[in-house]
Every structure is written in structure tokens, then in C-alpha cells.
Amino acid sequence: MEDTVKQEDHFNEKLEKGDFIEPKDWMPEKYRKTLIRQISQHAHSEVVGMLPEGNWITRAPNLRRKAILLAKVQDEGGHGLYLYSAAETLGISREELLDQLHTGKAKYSSIFNYPTVTWADIGAIGWLVDGAAIMNQVMLQRTSFGPYSRAMIRICKEESFHQRQGYEIMVALSKGSAEQKQMAQDALNRWWWPTLMMFGPPDAISSNSADSIKWKIKRETNDELRQKFVDRTIAQVEYLGLTVPDPKLKWNEARGHYDFGEIDWAEFNSVVKGNGPCNRERLKARVGAHKNGEWVRDAATAYAKKQAAKAAGSLVA
Numbered sequence: 001m002e003d004t005v006k007q008e009d010h011f012n013e014k015l016e017k018g019d020f021i022e023p024k025d026w027m028p029e030k031y032r033k034t035l036i037r038q039i040s041q042h043a044h045s046e047v048v049g050m051l052p053e054g055n056w057i058t059r060a061p062n063l064r065r066k067a068i069l070l071a072k073v074q075d076e077g078g079h080g081l082y083l084y085s086a087a088e089t090l091g092i093s094r095e096e097l098l099d100q101l102h103t104g105k106a107k108y109s110s111i112f113n114y115p116t117v118t119w120a121d122i123g124a125i126g127w128l129v130d131g132a133a134i135m136n137q138v139m140l141q142r143t144s145f146g147p148y149s150r151a152m153i154r155i156c157k158e159e160s161f162h163q164r165q166g167y168e169i170m171v172a173l174s175k176g177s178a179e180q181k182q183m184a185q186d187a188l189n190r191w192w193w194p195t196l197m198m199f200g201p202p203d204a205i206s207s208n209s210a211d212s213i214k215w216k217i218k219r220e221t222n223d224e225l226r227q228k229f230v231d232r233t234i235a236q237v238e239y240l241g242l243t244v245p246d247p248k249l250k251w252n253e254a255r256g257h258y259d260f261g262e263i264d265w266a267e268f269n270s271v272v273k274g275n276g277p278c279n280r281e282r283l284k285a286r287v288g289a290h291k292n293g294e295w296v297r298d299a300a301t302a303y304a305k306k307q308a309a310k311a312a313g314s315l316v317a
């Protein structure tokens with residue numbers, strides 16, 4: 001018992017000093033569990049997030065756009081792999097993580113359960129969804145768990161390209177023909193509110209935030225990041241000559257922030273529970289991809305075993 005108290009004190013001292021907690025350090029079981037929960041859901045979000053955009057690779061309007069979209073979707077897959085590796089350092093296997101996704105036990109960001117109905121949605125996703133992800137991930141670069149922070153630093157370097165390419169699509173459309181501008185406005189209408197939901201439920205009902213702030217996993221709360229995102233995005237909407245689908249959006253001089261309308265948390269909960277427009281399609285695609293990729297994993301494992309045996313053999317010889 002005494003040992004645990006000493007270890008807990010040491011853990012808290014490290015947090016206090018702003019030192020990273022590393023995989024081999026002692027950590028409270030709840031700290032480890034909430035990190036596995038958050039990092040794995042982050043990884044699942046990256047991998048499922050490839051699907052809505054992947055849907056437009058064959059239909060990109062020109063070769064340049066196709067090449068950019070291919071690069072972005074490939075980046076997201078890589079982000080997922082970094083994050084699965086960070087989660088594995090906490091003592092959970094890749095198989096277990098993927099099984100949690102494929103059986104619906106694990107969550108992923110609700111935003112990816114919405115369809116991409118026009119090319120403008122690809123612009124809105126890069127601009128708004130990756131813009132919101134950047135807001136959250138820049139904060140997570142300062143998270144207390146070492147492998148997660150290092151993964152975030154690497155991922156954030158690529159996210160700015162994701163956000164800029166999306167905004168460039170929105171600029172091209174909003175400065176184009178009347179039909180193109182309307183496409184951009186329709187995409188903003190579809191993606192604005194689900195993007196605000198990405199930051200999580202209000203702080204008052206967020207079940208994990210108190211611990212995550214205490215353990216410096218989160219350095220800013222859901223509402224703080226959401227507010228920052230709204231404040232920074234409105235000028236971009238105005239440059240595009242578009243309108244945010246929120247009649248209550250208004251600059252509040254006294255607060256120094258934008259006031260905005262109520263988010264539909266019933267919609268959020270329904271989508272998180274699996275009743276979004278694309279939940280079933282997304283999970284079916286992920287389960288199918290995993291099954292189709294089985295032969296690649298088997299071949300890679302067999303090759304690795306053969307190489308290891310060869311190396312061991314040469315050591316003995």
C-alpha cells in the first residue's frame with residue numbers, strides 16, 4: 001500500500017513539473033484506461049475518416065485535385081497507424097483495438113457518419129473538419145502522455161496542408177459560378193453543426209473531462225476549443241461570402257467571443273449510438289477492408305518469421 005502511495009506521489013510530481021508520463025512509468029489504472037479509450041478512438045476516427053473523402057478520389061474534378069485528395073487520405077491512414085502504435089504502448093494489442101472498432105464497442109468521431117454528397121463536401125471537410133481537428137490536436141501536442149504528444153506533433157505538421165487544401169476548394173467554388181457558390185453554401189450548411197459536435201459534449205456533461213484536465217491529458221476543455229474554433233472561422237466564412245447556418249451567431253463585444261446557437265445534442269447522441277446516415281456503411285467498409293487485407297498481413301508475418309529464422313540461423317552458424 002505504501003509503495004502505491006509513493007508511486008502516486010511521484011506520478012503527480014511528474015505531472016506538476018510538466019514531465020511526460022512514459023509507457024514504462026507507473027500510472028493510475030484509470031489514467032491508462034482513459035488514454036487507451038481516447039487514443040484508440042482518435043485512431044479509429046482517422047481510419048474511418050478516410051472513407052467519406054475516399055468516396056471522391058475517382059470523381060475529383062481534375063488530376064491536381066485527385067493527387068491532393070489521394071495524399072490527404074493516405075495521410076489519414078498514417079495518422080491512424082501512429083495512434084494505434086501509441087495506444088499499444090499502454091498494453092493493448094492491435095487486434096483488440098480493431099476488434100473493438102469492428103464490433104461497434106469503440107467509438108469514432110460522429111462527424112464521419114455523414115455522407116459526402118458533392119465535391120464541395122470535400123472542401124468543407126478539409127476546411128472545417130480538419131480545421132477543428134487541428135484546434136484539438138495542437139492542444140494535444142501538450143498532453144501528458146509522451147507517445148500521444150509525439151504522435152500529435154507529427155500529425156499536426158500534415159494537418160495544416162489538409163485544412164488549406166480544403167479551404168482552397170471552398171475559395172474556388174465560392175468565387176466561381178452562382179451554382180458553384182451555392183454548392184459551397186450547401187456544404188457549409190451540412191457540415192457546420194456536426195463540426196461543432198466534434199469537440200465533444202458541453203463541459204457540464206462531459207463525463208471524462210474532469211479527470212483528463214486533472215491528469216493534463218486535455219489542456220483545454222471541449223467548450224473552450226469549440227469557442228476558439230468558432231471565433232477563428234467566421235472571418236474565413238466572410239471571405240468566402242457565405243453564411244453560417246446559425247441565426248443566433250453574433251459577435252459579443254463584452255465577451256470578446258462570438259455567441260452562437262444551441263447545438264442539437266439529441267442528433268449527436270443519436271449518431272454516436274449508431275443512427276447516423278452512414279454508420280452501418282462505414283463499419284461494413286472497415287470490416288470488409290480488414291477481411292480483404294488478411295492475406296497481406298499473413299504474408300508479411302510469414303516473411304518476418306522467415307527473416308527472423310534466417311537471422312537466428314546466421315547467428316548460430
Ligand code: 3HC
Nearest residue numbers: 042045049107108109110133197198199200206207208209
Ligand atoms: N464523436 C463520437 N463520440 C464522442 C465525440 C464525437 N465527436 N465527442 C465525445 N464523444 C464521446 C466520448 O468518447 C465519450 O464517450 P466514452 O466515454 O464512451 O469514450 C463521451 O462522448 C463523453 O465525451 P467526453 O467529452 O467526456 O469525452 P473526452 O474527454 O474523451 O472528449 C474528445 C472527447 C474531445 C473527442 C476527446 O476524446 C479527444 O480530444 N479525442 C482526440 C481527438 C479526436 O478523437 N478527434 C476526432 C477527429 S480525428 C480527425 O478529425 C482527423 C482528421 O485528420 C480528419
